[in-house]
Amino acid sequence: MNQPAPVITARRLARTFQTRTGRVEAVRGIDVDVQTGEIIGLLGPNGAGKTTTVRMLTTLLAPTAGDATIAGHDLRHDPRGVRSRIGYVAQGGSTSDESLVLEEIILQARLFGIGKARAKANATALLPSLDLDGLEHRPCRQLSGGQRRRVDIALGLVHQPHIIFLDEPTSGLDPQSRANLWEHIRKLRTDGVTVVLSTHYLDEADALCDRLLVMDHGTIVADGTPDELKRRISGDIVTVEIDTTAMAGSGDTASSRSDRAASSPESARSTPGTDATVRAARQAVDVRSVLVERNRVHVTVEHGDQAVVPILRALDGAGIAPSALTVKRPSLDDVFLSLTGRSLRDSDENRDRGRAGGMTSEPETGTPAVSHP
Amino acid sequence: MHMIHETRLIFWSHLRANLRNPAWAVIMLMQPLLYLVLFGPLLENLGGAYADGSDPWLVFTPGMVLMIALFGSAFAGFGLVAELRSGVVERQRVTPASRNALLLGRVAKDMTVLVAQAVVLIGIAIAAFGVRPDPLGMVATLALVALVGVAFASASYALALKTRSEDGMASTLNSLTVPLLLLSGILLPMTLAPGWLEALSRINPLSHTVDAVRAMFASRFDTAEVVTGTLVTLAFAVVLGYVGTRTFQRENA
Ligand SMILES: Nc1ncnc2c1ncn2[C@@H]1O[C@H](COP(=O)(O)OP(=O)(O)OP(=O)(O)O)[C@@H](O)[C@H]1O
Ligand SMILES: [Mg+2]
Numbered sequence: 001m002n003q004p005a006p007v008i009t010a011r012r013l014a015r016t017f018q019t020r021t022g023r024v025e026a027v028r029g030i031d032v033d034v035q036t037g038e039i040i041g042l043l044g045p046n047g048a049g050k051t052t053t054v055r056m057l058t059t060l061l062a063p064t065a066g067d068a069t070i071a072g073h074d075l076r077h078d079p080r081g082v083r084s085r086i087g088y089v090a091q092g093g094s095t096s097d098e099s100l101v102l103e104e105i106i107l108q109a110r111l112f113g114i115g116k117a118r119a120k121a122n123a124t125a126l127l128p129s130l131d132l133d134g135l136e137h138r139p140c141r142q143l144s145g146g147q148r149r150r151v152d153i154a155l156g157l158v159h160q161p162h163i164i165f166l167d168e169p170t171s172g173l174d175p176q177s178r179a180n181l182w183e184h185i186r187k188l189r190t191d192g193v194t195v196v197l198s199t200h201y202l203d204e205a206d207a208l209c210d211r212l213l214v215m216d217h218g219t220i221v222a223d224g225t226p227d228e229l230k231r232r233i234s235g236d237i238v239t240v241e242i243d244t245t246a247m248a249g250s251g252d253t254a255s256s257r258s259d260r261a262a263s264s265p266e267s268a269r270s271t272p273g274t275d276a277t278v279r280a281a282r283q284a285v286d287v288r289s290v291l292v293e294r295n296r297v298h299v300t301v302e303h304g305d306q307a308v309v310p311i312l313r314a315l316d317g318a319g320i321a322p323s324a325l326t327v328k329r330p331s332l333d334d335v336f337l338s339l340t341g342r343s344l345r346d347s348d349e350n351r352d353r354g355r356a357g358g359m360t361s362e363p364e365t366g367t368p369a370v371s372h373p
Numbered sequence: 374m375h376m377i378h379e380t381r382l383i384f385w386s387h388l389r390a391n392l393r394n395p396a397w398a399v400i401m402l403m404q405p406l407l408y409l410v411l412f413g414p415l416l417e418n419l420g421g422a423y424a425d426g427s428d429p430w431l432v433f434t435p436g437m438v439l440m441i442a443l444f445g446s447a448f449a450g451f452g453l454v455a456e457l458r459s460g461v462v463e464r465q466r467v468t469p470a471s472r473n474a475l476l477l478g479r480v481a482k483d484m485t486v487l488v489a490q491a492v493v494l495i496g497i498a499i500a501a502f503g504v505r506p507d508p509l510g511m512v513a514t515l516a517l518v519a520l521v522g523v524a525f526a527s528a529s530y531a532l533a534l535k536t537r538s539e540d541g542m543a544s545t546l547n548s549l550t551v552p553l554l555l556l557s558g559i560l561l562p563m564t565l566a567p568g569w570l571e572a573l574s575r576i577n578p579l580s581h582t583v584d585a586v587r588a589m590f591a592s593r594f595d596t597a598e599v600v601t602g603t604l605v606t607l608a609f610a611v612v613l614g615y616v617g618t619r620t621f622q623r624e625n626a
Contacts, residue, residue: 094463095460097459107382108468111379111469
């Protein structure tokens with residue numbers, strides 16, 4: 001397979017800040033390759049170096065070491081060439097209180113060398129798709145936080161760049177606006193636009209990005225598709241729920257077991273039959289770890305979808321009739337936790353509720369509430 | 374040329390913002406206007422000491438015009454601090470627009486506003502106090518006002534990029550503008566000063582501008598003052614304009 005040349009290449013890109021209290025190594029020599037038309041997510045907790053990376057790639061911050069090429073233009077030697085190819089939405093906003101929405105968006109397009117008529121056409125076409133119609137002539141101070149954020153986004157997109165850097169574009173947006181923006185970004189991809197987006201919202205990274213670069217302490221600690229990352233870290237979790245009444249009297253009192261002794265509690269007492277279930281699952285498939293929680297057995301396997309049938313057969317053979325069987329991908333939070341030792345959700349405040357496939361980490365971190373009789 | 378086009382874009386954008394919200398421009402005009410109205414009349418009775426026998430208003434009015442030029446432009450950087458904080462500058466820096474244009478568009482706007490304020494001030498002086506400046510001298514004065522505006526606005530923007538805070542700006546500006554004002558002879562001519570003070574005032578480029586403007590207001594064009602003042606002002610504008618553009622190019626906003 002011959003891949004097209006990457007549209008963004010960075011080699012050993014680094015940035016150190018000198019502060020009163022000492023040196024801060026914000027980005028420590030990262031390598032990045034982005035292909036045309038990819039949506040790349042920079043995922044990481046506060047202070048990971050996402051903004052610093054994006055600001056270097058957009059020519060706003062001079063790297064202290066390393067090189068990068070964007071759309072064929074060298075970051076150091078041809079910053080103007082780089083700028084003419086990119087769009088950028090800053091994390092901290094980009095509007096002044098007094099500027100008028102439409103006027104400012106047109107100005108931004110024109111600074112990219114776009115003629116008056118086309119700038120106006122682009123701007124007016126963009127406003128409805130970002131739900132900003134009707135606000136054209138308002139000063140930005142009269143907008144709500146989310147509306148103002150969407151103006152930032154319009155300012156970054158109005159000149160129709162082929163490479164777009166979005167630094168936490170959805171912070172402060174309500175779920176509806178967020179979904180709209182995701183839709184917009186996906187549409188851009190179908191037009192061949194390359195998007196680099198930083199976020200610490202896992203659902204966003206999961207739903208939107210083709211590939212994730214997980215950053216922590218200024219380095220890239222993992223690189224892969226959301227699915228790859230999730231699989232690599234934890235595998236899938238198959239949960240077998242046993243009908244306790246049906247099993248009554250037939251079993252012993254087993255304690256839960258785990259192959260990852262260090263990471264899961266061993267003390268739980270479980271429902272009769274769970275031990276047999278664990279044995280059956282182990283016979284049927286390659287089990288990475290097991291966690292027992294009352295009448296539920298969580299089995300971590302490489303490929304959940306391929307494990308279901310063998311496990312069912314083995315259970316059947318052992319005379320166990322599960323009342324429910326579910327397969328779940330581990331969430332990106334599990335991935336994140338295992339990579340960085342920190343949960344992203346701590347910094348998410350209340351944003352992360354109800355995300356799709358939102359199973360909390362089981363074998364890794366789970367401390368299921370196991371009560372003693 | 375790209376740069377001129379981009380300068381115009383920034384210029385118009387800022388001028389429109391200024392017209393939408395003219396309060397600042399009016400406030401900046403108030404100070405010299407108050408001096409003109411509440412301080413100027415005192416000079417009429419000073420007699421020869423103040424204006425060497427000529428009309429004191431012909432001496433005082435050009436001073437007030439330069440006062441606008443000094444304060445109006447020296448405080449321009451405050452607006453830039455706000456723009457830096459709100460991310461506007463960064464947003465413009467990520468465009469391929471010339472860094473010089475981003476500065477010059479703003480400076481050109483300040484220049485325009487200054488000239489408009491100067492016209493208003495001179496108009497009031499003519500109407501209310503019967504000042505009769507030389508028409509050509511008045512036009513030349515406006516040109517020098519524009520140059521002073523370029524100099525101080527550029528310096529002020531450079532300062533804003535360096536300090537990035539209103540507090541840092543305010544302390545530096547206060548410690549600079551007051552000595553500049555006192556050592557320029559804007560309020561009272563330096564001919565009243567003792568030798569050492571007058572010598573000190575010669576270091577201040579503005580003192581030469583003031584002399585030139587006063588001479589031109591009184592139709593004395595073929596004097597050394599006019600030549601020196603014009604050249605000094607021009608050089609001042611070029612040097613500080615250069616400092617400003619260098620800072621704008623270098624600073625990673
Ligand atoms: N101008 C600066 N001077 C000194 N240190 C800085 C500067 N900018 C960033 N840093 C430091 O660099 C590190 C990385 O910051 P950066 O803004 O890139 O993080 P981030 O991943 O974008 O975080 P967040 O999710 O909070 O936006 C942090 O430790 C930060 O304190
Ligand atoms: Mg950031």
